[in-house]
Amino acid sequence: MAKNLAGDLLVASANRLTDGVVVFLDDAGEWIQRLDRAAVARDKRAGEILLERAKAEAFTVVDPYLVAVSEDDDGVLEPLSLREKIRVSGLTFDAIAADAVRYA
Amino acid sequence: MPDTHFYRYDDYDRTLVAERVEQFRDQVRRRLSGELTEEQFKPLRLTNGLYLQLHAYMLRIAIPYGTLSSRQLRKLADIARKFDRGYGHFTTRQNLQLNWIKLEDAPDALAALAEVDMHAMQTSGNVIRNVTADHFAGAAIDEIEDPRIWCEIVRQWSTLHPEFSFLPRKFKIAITGSPNDRAAVRVHDIGLRLWRNETGEVGFEVIVGGGLGRTPMIGKTLREFLPKDELLAYLEATLRVYNRYGRRDNLYKARIKILVHEVGAEKMREEVEAEYADIKDGALKLPAETIEAIARQFAPPALPHRPAVVATVEALKLEDRDFALWLKSNVSAHRLAGYRIVTASLKPAGAPPGDASSVQMEGVADIADAYSQGEIRVSHEQNLVLPHVAVEDLPVVWLALGRLGFAEANVGKITDIIACPGLDYCALANARSIPVAQRISNHFARIGLQHDIGDLKIKISGCINACGHHHVGHIGILGVDKNGVELYQISLGGDVDFGKTALGTILGPAVTADKVVEAVDALVATYLDARGEGERFVDTYRRIGVKPFKDRVYAVV
Numbered sequence: 239m240a241k242n243l244a245g246d247l248l249v250a251s252a253n254r255l256t257d258g259v260v261v262f263l264d265d266a267g268e269w270i271q272r273l274d275r276a277a278v279a280r281d282k283r284a285g286e287i288l289l290e291r292a293k294a295e296a297f298t299v300v301d302p303y304l305v306a307v308s309e310d311d312d313g314v315l316e317p318l319s320l321r322e323k324i325r326v327s328g329l330t331f332d333a334i335a336a337d338a339v340r341y342a
Numbered sequence: 343m344p345d346t347h348f349y350r351y352d353d354y355d356r357t358l359v360a361e362r363v364e365q366f367r368d369q370v371r372r373r374l375s376g377e378l379t380e381e382q383f384k385p386l387r388l389t390n391g392l393y394l395q396l397h398a399y400m401l402r403i404a405i406p407y408g409t410l411s412s413r414q415l416r417k418l419a420d421i422a423r424k425f426d427r428g429y430g431h432f433t434t435r436q437n438l439q440l441n442w443i444k445l446e447d448a449p450d451a452l453a454a455l456a457e458v459d460m461h462a463m464q465t466s467g468n469v470i471r472n473v474t475a476d477h478f479a480g481a482a483i484d485e486i487e488d489p490r491i492w493c494e495i496v497r498q499w500s501t502l503h504p505e506f507s508f509l510p511r512k513f514k515i516a517i518t519g520s521p522n523d524r525a526a527v528r529v530h531d532i533g534l535r536l537w538r539n540e541t542g543e544v545g546f547e548v549i550v551g552g553g554l555g556r557t558p559m560i561g562k563t564l565r566e567f568l569p570k571d572e573l574l575a576y577l578e579a580t581l582r583v584y585n586r587y588g589r590r591d592n593l594y595k596a597r598i599k600i601l602v603h604e605v606g607a608e609k610m611r612e613e614v615e616a617e618y619a620d621i622k623d624g625a626l627k628l629p630a631e632t633i634e635a636i637a638r639q640f641a642p643p644a645l646p647h648r649p650a651v652v653a654t655v656e657a658l659k660l661e662d663r664d665f666a667l668w669l670k671s672n673v674s675a676h677r678l679a680g681y682r683i684v685t686a687s688l689k690p691a692g693a694p695p696g697d698a699s700s701v702q703m704e705g706v707a708d709i710a711d712a713y714s715q716g717e718i719r720v721s722h723e724q725n726l727v728l729p730h731v732a733v734e735d736l737p738v739v740w741l742a743l744g745r746l747g748f749a750e751a752n753v754g755k756i757t758d759i760i761a762c763p764g765l766d767y768c769a770l771a772n773a774r775s776i777p778v779a780q781r782i783s784n785h786f787a788r789i790g791l792q793h794d795i796g797d798l799k800i801k802i803s804g805c806i807n808a809c810g811h812h813h814v815g816h817i818g819i820l821g822v823d824k825n826g827v828e829l830y831q832i833s834l835g836g837d838v839d840f841g842k843t844a845l846g847t848i849l850g851p852a853v854t855a856d857k858v859v860e861a862v863d864a865l866v867a868t869y870l871d872a873r874g875e876g877e878r879f880v881d882t883y884r885r886i887g888v889k890p891f892k893d894r895v896y897a898v899v
Contacts, residue, residue: 256374257444258398300380300394319826320773321765325396329766331694331777336428338699339746 247307248285249276249315250292251325252299260325261299263292269299273315273326278307346411347480347717349494349639351459358502359456362463366390367449374446389469391462392448395769401426401443401451402465407475407493407517408436408720412707415718417458419703425451430703432688432696434760434811435514436474436720437465441767463501468509470500470581474516476524477721480642481683481729483675487536487544489519491637492573495628499574506581510588511596513581514553523840526722528552528561529814531598532580534573535840545569550580550610551602554808558845559599562607564614571633575626579618583610643715648680648732658737667793668740668751676730684714684728684739685721686748687758691787693747694776695761696724705746713739723760725753755792756800756866757783760811764804764821765828771804773821773828778802778858785859786866795866798879801836814838816880817865818846819858828855834865834891835883849892857899864894 250263261269262276270276279285285304292302306318317323324330351359366386373383387393391402403418410418418438422430425447426440433439443451455461464471473493480488496515500506506513518525519536527533533549546568552561568576584598587605602610659666674683686706688696698706706726710718713735719727726748731739743749752758759782762768764775779802786792801815805822812818814836822829830853833846853861866879868891873882883891 253394253398255380256446258394260397297376320823320828321396324765324774328397330774331766331780333427334429334694334697334699334702336423336699337701338429339701339705 246281247309247315248279248288248304249273249307250288250302251276251305251322252292252296252302255298255300258300263288263295263302267291267295269295273307273317276315278309278315279304347639347641347643347715348409348411348490349406349636355459356456359459359461359463362390362461363449363452363456366452370445370449385467387445387448388466389463390448390452391465392443392445393466393769395441395767396765397767398442399445399448400767401440401448401462402433403438403440403455403460403462404465404472405436405438405460405720406497407473407479407490408477408722409475409479409490410718410720411458412710412716412718414458414460415703415707415710417454417460419700419707421451421454422703423700424454428701429697429699431694431763432698432720432724432726434722434724434762434809435472436477436722437472438720439763441763466512468511468513469507470496470503470509470513470515473497473500474514474525474530474722476518476520477719477727478524478674478683478729479519479719480640481676481681482520482524483677484520484522485677486521486538487519488637488640488642489517489525489534489536491633491640492517492534492536492546492570494636494640495574495633496577499577499626506585509581509585510590511593511598513584513598515577518840521840523838524721526811526814526838528840528843529554529558529811529838530561532577533561537567539567543569546573548576548580550614551599551607553597553599554811554813555597556594556806556808557597557600557603558808558813559603560843560845561599562602562610564607564611571628571630572622574628575622575624576614576618578626579621580614582617583613587613643717643730645678645681645715645730648734650679650733652734655733655736664751664789665737665740667789668749669736671751671755671793672749672753673736680733682731682733682736684731684736684743685753686726686728686743686746687750687752688725688748689752689758689783690747690750691757692780692784695759695779698726702746702748705742706748709739709742713742723758725758751789752792754797754799756786756795756798756862757792759783759800759802760815761802762804762809764802764810768804770807771821772806772823773804773830774855775802775804775810775821778819778821778830778855781859782862785863795870796878798866800862811838812836813845814843815846816878816883817862822852824852829853830855830858832858832861832865832895834888835880837880847888849888850896853895853899861895861899864898865891868894
């Protein structure tokens with residue numbers, strides 16, 4: 239069951255400078271691709287501090303910002319907004335393959 | 343390989359593009375090393391067509407007036423394979439977008455483009471963007487003159503134009519040379535329509551202040567007839583007035599359509615004409631030899647005589663229903679009786695509209711070399727066009743396109759959907775477009791059904807910026823975000839046909855994503871029940887109005 243749906247849990251996200259890949263800031267100040275290892279701010283003040291840390295560590299990323307997430311009883315994080323869900327999951331349809339000739 | 347029959351770069355163009363690539367290479371190096379901040383770098387990458395989207399950088403490549411040689415299309419396929427994920431998205435502005443480019447690879451991708459006289463300049467930013475044209479240009483039976491000659495003249499004038507490098511907002515120009523407008527000229531910042539006046543002279547109708555986006559407007563005619571050699575002076579005068587008076591205080595009110603709307607067409611005309619009077623006999627008056635030199639590069643290919651009626655084609659038409667339907671929807675009249683214009687549908691059932699893999703692009707290039715003088719066009723409806731196919735080659739072209747998955751007989755039909763990339767890719771979008779298009783496409787996949795429904799244009803945008811042209815769809819679908827839920831607002835009756843250009847009327851409350859197909863189904867059923875003899879969907883809508891459609895849709899969703 240999800241909790242904290244009001245979005246008071248926050249993680250810092252950005253796009254990696256070299257290739258635009260979606261990344262999250264972890265507790266060690268590294269930008270990583272796994273949301274489940276992201277540093278989580280559990281209140282507004284912690285969120286402000288997290289964002290400041292993210293901006294201070296922004297040498298290898300573009301435009302860090304805070305993303306509201308929910309956390310279930312097993313500690314699994316999930317973004318609240320569809321936009322952020324898609325940033326995490328990737329395309330919601332099958333893109334055509336490079337060697338595709340037919341779609342069917 | 344056949345010669346190209348359109349403009350080829352000269353040394354000046356090549357030097358300009360090559361220098362630009364090296365400048366950008368250095369800018370990327372400085373960004374990656376930290377010498378440039380993102381704030382400093384962003385305008386530099388954007389002016390080279392490099393956006394940052396949800397998951398990756400996106401490179402928007404300009405395809406001037408939607409015309410490609412087979413060599414260029416092969417190079418695009420190669421770039422997509424080498425630097426991206428092996429596919430690209432053809433857009434409503436006749437461009438190609440590669441959605442997974444790495445920043446460090448972008449200069450090499452641009453250098454590869456320059457090898458085939460292409461670039462990505464001015465595909466972003468507040469500048470004059472890639473000039474678009476009728477995708478049947480140079481081949482259409484109804485064409486008065488090839489509009490690409492004028493697109494090229496405008497391209498040369500507008501590329502890195504110092505006075506217009508910081509306009510209030512982006513600026514889009516479209517040109518058509520036919521009375522049947524296939525370039526949607528009334529919904530561009532400036533639309534130009536070539537026509538012949540009563541004395542037999544060909545000139546331009548100049549239409550200003552059209553556009554879609556959050557405030558859709560149909561352009562107003564500022565000049566009924568402009569002599570061709572005065573085009574650049576008149577454009578310069580119009581851009582100058584816009585640059586001077588266009589709003590810079592509000593992003594959403596900065597397009598020229600807002601200026602024209604606020605001051606009125608009459609006042610706008612006065613201002614432009616006054617400016618024009620000052621400059622019309624100056625350096626921008628085009629010498630005849632300049633026009634002729636560019637026109638020569640667009641000289642039509644010397645197409646050999648080919649028979650207009652071919653027994654084997656006629657026989658196959660009778661034997662094979664799929665071929666007959668394909669001829670009906672995907673094949674158009676050519677200016678020569680023994681030839682046809684073939685549209686390769688990039689909308690197979692359930693596919694992302696406008697996407698093509700590298701293999702498919704190479705396949706189309708091969709077909710173009712063998713059967714269409716090595717020429718390809720990109721349509722603003724996100725299809726590819728083979729402009730010069732002999733009638734007797736139609737069966738083999740049909741089979742070859744079929745092997746690529748591009749012979750769906752659906753051009754102009756309900757599954758020939760325009761869709762922007764939407765929230766799956768785009769940082770500006772509020773809702774997804776492609777999955778909605780796919781569901782509609784799968785639902786109406788039966789070709790016989792599509793032909794029974796007839797011409798029906800569905801256009802889908804994932805946000806109010808309207809890259810999917812939803813305002814001018816017979817059925818327009820706009821994705822909106824309401825408290826984190828994707829909803830889709832449906833409009834009816836939009837059209838870009840010349841003389842009938844209209845903005846759609848909103849049907850009613852937006853519907854949820856899972857109800858869009860049911861809503862479209864109800865709209866089609868209403869039409870099928872009510873249509874009169876020979877009426878298209880939009881004709882029936884115009885005759886009976888919105889209410890019967892609305893009643894039926896909201897009874898089921």
